[in-house]
Amino acid sequence: MSKATQPDTEVGSATQLIDQFGRVEQAGVDYVPTAERHSTPGNIFRVFVGGNLALSVVIFGWLPITFGLNFWQAIASSAVGLVIGLALMIPMTLLGSRTGTNNPVSSGAHFGMRGRLLGSTLTLLFAIAYAAIAVWTSGEALVSGAHRLFGTPQNDTAFIIGYAIIAIEVIFIALYGHGTIVALQKFIIPIAGVLLIVGLIAFAPEFDATRSSGEYLLGDFWPTWLFAVTISIGGPLSYAPSVGDYTRRINPKKFTDLQVAVAVCAGIFAGLFATAAFGAFTASTFKVLSPSYVADLVAGSPGWFLVPLLLLAIMGGFGQGVINIYASGLDLESIIPRLSRTQTTLITSGIAIVVMYLGVIATDAISSITAMTVVLNAIAGPWVVINGIGFLVARKGRYDPVALQRFGLGMGGGRYWFFHGWNFRAIVPLLLGSAVGLLTVQNELYEAPLANIAGGLDISLPLSMLVGGGAYLLALRIWPETGINDGVSAQGD
Template structure:
């Protein structure tokens, strides 16, 4: 598809009909919206029970309340990165999975998007569907439906079907309903938090206070778990791409970052406080079960509704952007069939996890391993948009011929691929999890430096190599 062909078709971006547009370039006449609209789009997915779960994990790691909250605030600063790259969407007028051709080359980008678009997309679909499956199943168990297999599977299928439907209607519906969802979810979770606060042990101290290397190990592991959320949203350009080309990148960055960071800080901190009032047996049963036991009978179903709405908000966005990733790879699919395929894969993975793990175990392991890919990829994207100053030519991005601007070396951008591989390698050897501890992490007392070192290496390698002949773009 050439840039000219991409502009010829006309699409309607409305909340009342399915969006047929995929990665096609959005012409200036079709641009609409304001940067501040993005705040609620990112806030709705962020009001999540997953934040409660992650916050509770920080207490399990042995941190004091103030230490855990300090780590949360530090990790929330990483939301600036999805904000920075979001403005590349309006600049190019297309999906971020097409913009990354400028970083990895025409062929290299196919592999990158296949892995990142599918891996990160499928993991987050399954992880958030998992939360609603566990809580929905627990609620139904309390009213007599206690089949341990078919009840959670049934909840998963119903929630995923609604999610896929929202993704099919696409951008227009997301812009229309997400502000409403954000307000409803905020009210529900604030009410839930109100019932959690009386159970908080404000004098809480860790059973075995940490110090020295042990403290830094717990802090760094907690930071990595938290960092995986903002660093995974490399799809932020997809949501912003309809904005007018003249929209200020700083405004887009601020709305995106604040929309993601504020609920992240508030409700992850509530998760920290929740954990101080729970016994060890409560963690073994699951955070979802523990929450139900703390709430009055009438509020349990309301919380489940909130979890389901949040799941739909987050996963509809993920399914929506992942469908365009399939198109960018080169599959000759319209966006709607692609969205259905992504949703079916995510549903299958969720059902497997429902039958094989707990929410806490699944969340911690998946979130830590995600940074091996997401951290370096985010660093490379940020360097690219800053060095180009948000100048992306859509004609060049859609020119996939040999010798085109982003063909680079045999279709591969050596700077981008080398930075991603080296950054991922450094991340892996510095990572510390229950099932894997990299040699560097192990040698320094399991202090996890995977996120900062992996991102620094990826950004440095890409910035330096892009200035050489390896990063030269071919133009007539």
């Protein structure tokens, strides 16, 4: 048995020094023994607030304005979407402290030890996509701001250099891991927070809460507004697979489930809503909306705010980009266990940069981001719902962390092996829900066969969750899982 999967009483303190600022974290998706979990709900709150104070998240407040909504309509869609998304992912906030590992590995208790690779792949897609957006927005702000301030070039070469600067800082911090990421948020939050407040002051003279393009993206107000809500739901859902990266460091003997869930949800809501409000506010000052929020932001910024804007671009890379690159490294390691976390982090970093260039070059930003969000939502929605049902109904919050690590150690069998590593009770509903979602999704890059089934409304997310979750509950009723929770405590120890 490896050190990572030994009972807590047999584990020494050799790894404790690793999870500190400035030290490269050695643990990947291994089980973190209870005695070595020294994080707090406050740390988690700061990670998800600071990680969202970035231009790559701000653009999700700008998107509803580009859809034809005004400021208050955009704010309302963001708030409603965030609340719905957070309600759906509450069980996901508790998996990490129960299992001592990240959420995709934990999902093996529901999907099977091989079936969990579906969750790892989903998380990897989310992480790479959002990391690419972080590098793109911060790099563009850096180049455009420097052009206005110092007259530096604003050509393809300049943008390549700008993207590279942001990418290097993101990868460098992500390689250090959890301890360094948590410590940096204590500096990022106050600085980025002040910069956002100063930004509101800078753009306030041109603000018009009633300004809108007058042309709704989906033809009418309600379909467009509900589409904006769907985009907003994607924010919390994108974190559902990765919150375990941080909650696995929480000692369940010191902190309650309520403390952990509140810290995660409050941090995500505060960070996402603050940046969405900033994006909608600043976009409501633009006389004309171009396909690039960052370009409009820099062009419309007062001269005195350009330096703070450059700082915000760099801080955004520290926050959002690092969280996603760190998550992507863990996810790829769970798919290819023979690689170390540092190796997988470097691989996914390279993929994220390629995705970023393709997204910028192949199509415009609005189409890329909206299409990515609604498509990933159609798959993430049923995955999150099935995991939530698995946590509440099938497992009743009880997990065997040693059994969850068997596949990563090259071993078969065990409590969560099911049928050759696949639990078809959960996998088939996931595939059904995802298929229904993808068949009904609305986006600008391709037309799904059943996109207009609801008269222009995008029902892909609720429909995919309803089908996936309903089919899983039905499967549990017809084909019950017996004896799988015997002898396992609620804390998984």
